Amino acid sequence: MAIDEKTAAKLTDLLAAGESVETLYQELRSSFEAEKAAVSNQEQFKHLRDRWLGRKNGLLASTNDNWLKAAPRELKRDVGRLQNETKARLEASLAELKEKIDSSIDAGEKLDVTLPGPAREIGARHPVRMVLEEMLYIFRGLGYSVAEGPEIESFYYNFEALGFPKDHPAVDEMDTIFVTDQMLLRTHTSPIQVRIMESRKPPLRYAVAGKVYRHDAPDSTHSPMFHQLEIFAVGENVTFRDLKGTLDHFLKKFFGPDIKTRFRPSFFPFTEPSAEVDITCIFCAGRGCRICKQTGFIEVLGCGMIDPEVFRHVGYDPDRYSGFAAGIGLDRFALLKYDIDDIQILFQGDVRFLRQFR
């Protein structure tokens, strides 16, 4: 008679058939041990546990009902003890088995963690874009609003309103690409100063970026299209010292706190006084190298106090308001910051180049 049948039979019947209580429980335990020996995974374990200790239909639940509850009064005590002992033993045995199986799972599926996964690589930001975003971040921190302007611009905004004298070499120096007599591709972002001032009253601070164009044949340092960020501020009591402080702050944030800035007098028709700004060479820390031509300085941008002539064009009172402006070449800054030696590579879409900026 198999163990399942025995557990399903009443104890009294089994005794009548010549079984003894001791032997029955012994048989029960050895059957469990035999089944347990064949268990090697979670699924089998669960099956074994439910088969033996299941609350309703487990084999020990059966012996509780069929053997213990049906035991003659004089045997009740012994059967009760054996039933409890057996249950405790099975539970301990199962706990031990579970531990063994759990640990054997961990040991099971071992991977070569050095193999690569099927990554879809994230895209790269364009270095000019990275430079611009970093700059806008700095200028937003200084309270600058951000705006945009048209690339096909009028002669008036690009030159006249900025105080470029007609028939003056300064216009030629801009190497303009014309669309019509009066319309052209903006040669700098400065026209936006006039456009914004025309429609707003001081105080104002703006940072405006975009593409600008010059009639230059492309080579490693020239491009007929490049990018500028124009920053300007107008208000009462805005001075040359504010211009210096603002650009000094910006350049140190951008290139690092160790650089020094230097302001040299220069000439732009739309600022007076005007300055070129140099920083100590970031490649040799100002000691002198090939890139700074042994001067220890590199020229990074042009700036100045907004010319009263510009204010006149937009109807601001130059005796009340003053302001400053600076034009920053984004491509040049990208070349400097990332040590790129050819401006053309910025516009080729070469993924070998772009991927480096992920």
Next chain:
Amino acid sequence: MRILLSWLQEFVDIPEYPDGLAHELTMAGMAVDAVIEEQGETILEFDITSNRPDAMNHLGMAREIASIFQRPLRLPKTDVLEAEPAASSKASIEIADPDLCPRYSGRVVLGVEVKPSPDWIRRRLELCGVRSINNIADLTNYVLLEVGHPTHAFDLDLLDESKIIVRRAKAGEVLRTLDGVDRTLSSDHLVIADAMRAVALAGVMGGLECEISDSTQNVLIESAWFDPGSIRRTSRYFGMHTEASHRFERGADREATVFAADRIAGMLSQVSAGTVLRGCLDAHPQPHTPRNVLLRSGAIERLLGLAVPAEEVERILRALGFGIAPNTGGWEVKVPSYRLDVNREVDVIEEVARVYGYDQFAPKLPALGVPAEPAPLSEEETRLRNIARALGYNETIAYSFISTEEAEEFGAWPAVRLRNPVSELWDVMRNTAVPPMLKALEWNLNRNESSVRLVEIGRLYRSEDSGFQEPPVLTLGATGLARPRTFSEPGKPYDFYEFKADLAQFLTAFEIHQLSFEARELPPYYAAGRAARVVADGSVVAYLGELDPKLAASRKLRQPVFIAEVQLDRLYKLGFRRPQHRALSRVPAVSRDFSLLVPEGVAFEEVRAAVGRHPELTALEPVEIFSGAQVPEGRYSLLLRATWQRSAESFTDDEVNRHAEQIIQDLRKKLGVELRS
């Protein structure tokens, strides 16, 4: 421009080392590009800004040095040993157009001996990059380099009636200039003429006929002042850029004409044994009145943020040649005639600032002003850039120029034409971003980069009645593997669906109620059947698909290439989707699969439309599509999965059955779809 240190020393003492001098000059706005040693001479190479023609010579630079280092300036000698008769008896000057030539001075020198210049003159000219010609011509160049005033020497005997007439050229008048070119003139051009004909293009170049030659005996030295605008227009018209025009168009010194003529005459009598006739001819119909500028005492501090001591202001301006007299509330500043760039108070302030030293003005940060505003579309663009990055698209920037041919092949409207393009291949502003994207893909494929994803966010350009428009456009280009190959998987190449899925990610950023992909009215460069236009709330917002294989082959693109053009201006009009939370459902969703036989030609979009919208129908997905073997002719098999969910209550079997039955009914009635048995 080259300046010799030894020449400068004639006008100002320079004890400094050349590098220190170069630094100080640079910091005062006279940028020294290089310090060169050549033939034992120290040469400073300057880059002088166009507003400072007065500094483009040795005397002018010496004046700068004198003001920076607080030293006296020595002017060159202009003593002339004169002889009778009066110059006016041998030559005459008449200015017919004083608006273009307000002053014309001249010296007459007789009995010159034309020969090579003395070595010291030749040497200085050559070190400054000027070719030596003969002693007469060399002197005009020498004085140009020395004091900055352009002059010219005529062979007096070749001037008809010994007469100089400064006048506008006659239409069609021809002048052969020194370079041997015949110039056909018009009344826009000012000439120097004798009684008969034009003999020089005023302020630009002399004429060949009256040039100084070996046989020249008598000379007329011209020292004039011409209107800068007129010189510039003339030199630009003829494409002639000379030392003279360079200075005249930037503005020469009107008060220096006699000074320069005398300087030449004085030297000429020494180097060529000529006799200088008495008196300097000087036609000056409109004498020049010096400009006065008021410099208010508080103006410097107001603009620069620091008060420069009054004595420094006065010292600097005097050293630069300005007259300065105290005035109520400031100074009356008299501007020297050579400073055409100084007209206003602010110009005077700059002079003070640059010589006083920009370093003197300590940097400070201005107080916070007004609240900052973001750019109108910067948030939107950042969102799109983030999506592109997440999808693995590398951002590129392409030139805004394309060729006429490209514009016609790919553009949707006539391109804006450039009048003076940089290259014939870049002669219009782009009306399409496709050609640059194709070029970039091609560039990468040619460099063995076979899997490429590029995105460009830029502008297109169009001309409209109202002006020029610059609509923003987002362009995607993809080729090669959409999902990478690994040690265990083969990788998945881009196909229309992979690419469409990428584009769809961008569209989810926008508030779109009705979105459809339609395979019609596509630009011809897309592969028919593998491209679509995207219609969002009734407007076409994008095209996407595979590039026409024939076109791809002609461009030597050896693998399928996918392009999408997204018209951002139209999407921006729809607005960005603003995420809004909806409570999560507490009950599970239920799904039901339908195995359908769909008539061929019925698009999935139509199936979706036939099922319609139902608030509790949360998804309708194609799980499997196939045709062939067990599928009847004229139909394809579609395994469609519908999913329903509501927030609180579970669906009963009855409800789901009713919904399912409705779907089957709709598909059958509207599209003739049958249930697979």
